[in-house]
Amino acid sequence: MATxxxxxxxxxxxxxxxxARNLALAALVAVLAFLTAYPMAMLVYGSxxxxxxxxxxxxxxxxxxxxxxxxxxxVLLNTIGLSLVKTGLSMALALFLAxxxxxxxxxxxxxxxxxxxxxxxxxxxxxxxxxxxxxxxKGGLLNLAWTGLTGQREPLxxxxxxxxxxxxxxxxxxxxxxxxMVGAFKSMDPALEESSRMxxxxxxxxxxxxxxxxxxxxxxxxxxxxxxxxxxxFESALIFGTPAGIEVITxxxxxxxxxxxxxxxxxxxxxxxxxxxxxxGLVVWQWRLLGGRSFFTVTGKGYTPRVSRLxxxxxxxxxxxxxxxVVTVVLPxxxxxxxxxxxxxxxxxxxxxxxxxxxAVWQNRLVWRALGNTLLLGLLGATATMMxxxxxxxxxxxxxxxxxxxxxxxxxxxxxxxxxxxxxGFLWAYALLPGPIxxxxxxxxxxxxxxxxxxxxxxxxxxxxxxxxAYDLEECSRVHGAAWxxxxxxILLALAWPxxxxxxILIFFVILRELSASILLYSVGNEVLAVVVMRMWTEGKAxxxxxxxxxxxxxxxxxxxxxxxxxxxHLGRS
Amino acid sequence: xxxxxxxxxxxxxxxxxxxRPALAQAPADAEWKKLVEAAKKEGKVVVxxxxxxxxxxxxxxxxxxxxYGIRFELLxxxxxxxxxxxxxxxxxxxxxxxVSHNGSTTTALQLAEGxxxxxxxxxxxxxxxxxxxxxGTRVPIYVIPYGILVNTDMVKPGEEPKxxxxxxxxxxxxxxxxxxxxxxxxxAVFFMVTMQHxxxxxxxxxxxxQPHMNRDLRGNYPRIARGEYPLYLPLTLPDILELKGxxxxxxxxxxxxxxxxxxxxxxxxxPHPNAGRLLLDFFLSDEGQLAYGNLGFVTTxxxxxxxxxxxxxxxxxxxxxxxxxxxxxxxxxxxxxQIYK
Numbered sequence: 001m002a003t004x005x006x007x008x009x010x011x012x013x014x015x016x017x018x019x020a021r022n023l024a025l026a027a028l029v030a031v032l033a034f035l036t037a038y039p040m041a042m043l044v045y046g047s048x049x050x051x052x053x054x055x056x057x058x059x060x061x062x063x064x065x066x067x068x069x070x071x072x073x074x075v076l077l078n079t080i081g082l083s084l085v086k087t088g089l090s091m092a093l094a095l096f097l098a099x100x101x102x103x104x105x106x107x108x109x110x111x112x113x114x115x116x117x118x119x120x121x122x123x124x125x126x127x128x129x130x131x132x133x134x135x136x137x138k139g140g141l142l143n144l145a146w147t148g149l150t151g152q153r154e155p156l157x158x159x160x161x162x163x164x165x166x167x168x169x170x171x172x173x174x175x176x177x178x179x180x181m182v183g184a185f186k187s188m189d190p191a192l193e194e195s196s197r198m199x200x201x202x203x204x205x206x207x208x209x210x211x212x213x214x215x216x217x218x219x220x221x222x223x224x225x226x227x228x229x230x231x232x233x234f235e236s237a238l239i240f241g242t243p244a245g246i247e248v249i250t251x252x253x254x255x256x257x258x259x260x261x262x263x264x265x266x267x268x269x270x271x272x273x274x275x276x277x278x279x280x281g282l283v284v285w286q287w288r289l290l291g292g293r294s295f296f297t298v299t300g301k302g303y304t305p306r307v308s309r310l311x312x313x314x315x316x317x318x319x320x321x322x323x324x325x326v327v328t329v330v331l332p333x334x335x336x337x338x339x340x341x342x343x344x345x346x347x348x349x350x351x352x353x354x355x356x357x358x359x360a361v362w363q364n365r366l367v368w369r370a371l372g373n374t375l376l377l378g379l380l381g382a383t384a385t386m387m388x389x390x391x392x393x394x395x396x397x398x399x400x401x402x403x404x405x406x407x408x409x410x411x412x413x414x415x416x417x418x419x420x421x422x423x424x425g426f427l428w429a430y431a432l433l434p435g436p437i438x439x440x441x442x443x444x445x446x447x448x449x450x451x452x453x454x455x456x457x458x459x460x461x462x463x464x465x466x467x468x469x470a471y472d473l474e475e476c477s478r479v480h481g482a483a484w485x486x487x488x489x490x491i492l493l494a495l496a497w498p499x500x501x502x503x504x505i506l507i508f509f510v511i512l513r514e515l516s517a518s519i520l521l522y523s524v525g526n527e528v529l530a531v532v533v534m535r536m537w538t539e540g541k542a543x544x545x546x547x548x549x550x551x552x553x554x555x556x557x558x559x560x561x562x563x564x565x566x567x568x569x570h571l572g573r574s
Numbered sequence: 575x576x577x578x579x580x581x582x583x584x585x586x587x588x589x590x591x592x593x594r595p596a597l598a599q600a601p602a603d604a605e606w607k608k609l610v611e612a613a614k615k616e617g618k619v620v621v622x623x624x625x626x627x628x629x630x631x632x633x634x635x636x637x638x639x640x641x642y643g644i645r646f647e648l649l650x651x652x653x654x655x656x657x658x659x660x661x662x663x664x665x666x667x668x669x670x671x672x673v674s675h676n677g678s679t680t681t682a683l684q685l686a687e688g689x690x691x692x693x694x695x696x697x698x699x700x701x702x703x704x705x706x707x708x709x710g711t712r713v714p715i716y717v718i719p720y721g722i723l724v725n726t727d728m729v730k731p732g733e734e735p736k737x738x739x740x741x742x743x744x745x746x747x748x749x750x751x752x753x754x755x756x757x758x759x760x761x762a763v764f765f766m767v768t769m770q771h772x773x774x775x776x777x778x779x780x781x782x783x784q785p786h787m788n789r790d791l792r793g794n795y796p797r798i799a800r801g802e803y804p805l806y807l808p809l810t811l812p813d814i815l816e817l818k819g820x821x822x823x824x825x826x827x828x829x830x831x832x833x834x835x836x837x838x839x840x841x842x843x844x845p846h847p848n849a850g851r852l853l854l855d856f857f858l859s860d861e862g863q864l865a866y867g868n869l870g871f872v873t874t875x876x877x878x879x880x881x882x883x884x885x886x887x888x889x890x891x892x893x894x895x896x897x898x899x900x901x902x903x904x905x906x907x908x909x910x911x912q913i914y915k
Binding site: 014052053054055101129131132136138139238239240243245255257258259260261262263342343345346347351352424427428431432438440519520522523524525534535536537538539542543 | 584591612620626627629648649650651652654655657658659661662663664665666667670677683726735754756757758785786787788789791792793796797799800801802803813816817819900903904908
């Protein structure tokens with residue numbers, strides 16, 4: 001958490017009166033506590049009780065004792081290793097791509113920005129299917145091409161390996177990190193870098209000590225978010241790791257819940273909570289790293305975002321971005337597009353050409369109902385989450401209230417818990433909610449769960465953005481008589497708009513793809529797209545799933561281009 | 575534990591078209607009419623289905639709706655997820671589901687946990703033929719038999735494995751794709767049943783064949799068809815009907831098919847109990863059974879063979895080797911993990 005020399009004076013935050021301020025803070029804490037601490041408390045109970053909530057049993061530490069085994073320790077080391085490798089590689093790649101798009105004169109930057117982020121929006125099960133076909137050692141298309149070109153019978157790539165798991169995880173983490181960082185790169189006043197160059201520093205020194213230095217809140221937040229996501233990653237490990245004997249914490253938890261006669265919730269929740277405690281160590285590291293330093297890159301002085309001129313090298317950077325796009329999007333999505341026109345996935349014979357998959361999806365009322373539910377939940381959820389995240393981020397970054405550590409911890413909690421365990425926490429929390437409030441079984445249960453899941457991302461995104469804004473901007477607005485809410489809305493949010501928009505889209509598509517909580521909370525009539533896709537996948541309807549994935553990609557294009565227009569308009573005004 | 579001889583005898587009975595139905599209590603006509611009226615007043619029935627994506631259940635639902643005008647609603651999730659949902663709903667007193675449609679192992683475990691209520695007198699409860707029987711709380715709906723899938727381009731007719739033990743031949747080493755036997759599902763069913771019938775030695779030798787195991791059930795069929803591996807086990811035999819046009823073939827080993835039974839039961843606290851009972855009865859009607867039979871599943875009610883398509887009948891007519899024992903499930907999963915490291 002970034003602390004600064006002088007925070008906004010307390011009596012001006014949320015309103016003029018102390019009562020208004022205290023009530024607002026209490027409400028913020030209460031909302032976060034309900035969203036995050038309440039389901040977590042259910043999970044803590046589950047880890048300390050022989051039976052799940054609502055069932056007679058006794059308190060016991062058996063779950064924690066079972067957790068502390070040599071086998072689990074080895075799996076944990078494996079998990080951390082995989083995530084570190086994945087995050088390190090993705091971070092380097094994402095930083096380079098963000099610099100190219102935001103700070104250079106590489107041609108077609110706006111289109112490249114959209115293209116680079118596309119892999120994030122493709123459901124992991126589909127990219128796994130596509131990469132399975134491309135890189136399986138026996139008959140994968142890339143290996144067949146290698147054999148054809150070189151005559152070598154030994155396969156070049158084996159996707160069912162440690163490298164395969166890392167590679168698949170990178171498909172999502174690289175665009176994810178790129179999205180988190182590109183907005184901050186754009187918002188930086190180039191005068192800071194120019195000062196460095198004028199003082200004699202080389203381009204590389206300037207990039208390392210000024211650019212990256214000022215981006216520290218954003219890059220460290222992004223690193224932590226991505227690393228934790230890597231620790232909790234599931235599909236990549238299950239599909240490409242398990243067949244190769246590579247187990248991670250989430251596949252262990254999955255086994256404990258879904259592949260034993262009686263789900264072992266004590267050990268599963270104990271494992272998940274243990275991971276959460278370890279991940280908090282990372283958050284504390286970030287607090288120490290950023291504490292007491294200033295990261296203002298947007299001040300009251302106006303600036304025009306300027307780019308570095310690369311000369312002929314701009315075509316090299318352009319080519320690099322295109323290569324990234326071809327490898328991470330064209331190859332797997334090409335498989336999806338082709339697969340959607342053939343009766344069986346991977347069988348490209350003229351006799352098997354068909355439009356049946358498109359027709360089946362078009363005629364499937366459940367798909368359209370689920371899409372409608374998901375779009376509604378996505379729009380409402382992303383809006384609510386970003387507003388909540390913005391408010392929390394403001395208190396964390398721009399005030400000195402003593403309540404900040406509590407808010408920070410509450411805001412981080414959901415991100416550190418594997419989705420399949422958190423989903424169980426939501427089920428227990430909402431179904432066992434006392435009193436007349438009927439949340440379970442309604443669409444609102446899904447909305448509340450999605451807001452909870454998205455809050456850490458929203459807070460991280462907005463914290464990074466707010467840390468870059470100098471206080472003189474707020475003070476100016478106040479001096480001219482604007483109330484706190486007006487200043488928040490028209491100055492802070494406006495200046496942080498690129499990050500707000502990115503956070504909105506990220507959370508929207510996280511909601512679109514979310515399955516672990518949805519499968520336990522949805523009810524008939526409230527189906528969401530991820531559940532319908534899971535059902536189709538289990539039925540073997542890969543062709544129809546491909547069609548839906550292409551529909552989702554179409555939505556992505558619409559959203560991203562709309563977002564680019566809005567950001568350009570806002571940046572132009574500000 | 576059923577001996578092999580007893581099982582073969584029972585399997586022979588199961589494949590005979592007309593069996594002697596087990597004794598069960600049928601309701602009086604007037605009582606049944608009252609139940610049907612009450613069910614119609616309830617207006618809907620919600621089914622929690624653990625066989626995600628099964629195409630039969632929506633067909634059963636459509637036929638049920640057409641016959642009674644009662645809305646059929648389906649909620650699907652994995653067996654373990656459904657089990658936790660209904661447990662939590664019952665603990666909270668907010669039960670949303672009426673009927674369970676799930677594997678017999680999960681149903682047996684839930685029965686022991688007190689999840690269900692007796693369904694009372696049903697007209698069709700007496701129809702299942704031995705070894706299947708409605709026991710007052712559970713109705714046996716259908717059976718999934720398992721076999722072997724072979725790639726016909728890679729495996730010529732004379733070279734196909736004819737028995738389960740043929741997969742132990744050296745020529746199949748490194749060439750077997752398998753559903754993960756260390757996880758719940760078809761792989762675990764295959765493991766437990768063949769362990770019981772062929773002994774641990776069978777699996778120790780099978781482990782030496784280095785089968786490539788994963789949990790991507792539906793993704794494995796195209797891999798066999800594409801020629802990545804020549805053999806896959808265990809194949810859900812009815813799935814062969816969906817693979818027409820691909821160079822694959824289903825093999826029914828001579829020893830018989832390990833199988834899993836799917837049961838229906840009424841949840842305690844069900845919000846639409848009469849509609850639930852009506853549906854349980856409908857599962858055992860001709861329309862209900864034929865929805866499964868025409869997809870290649872083994873029906874639990876006899877005498878319907880002439881009404882099932884020849885193609886589906888050919889798949890379903892198989893001798894049954896045996897099924898899982900819920901009490902031994904955890905022990906078997908541990909053993910599978912030890913053997914298949």
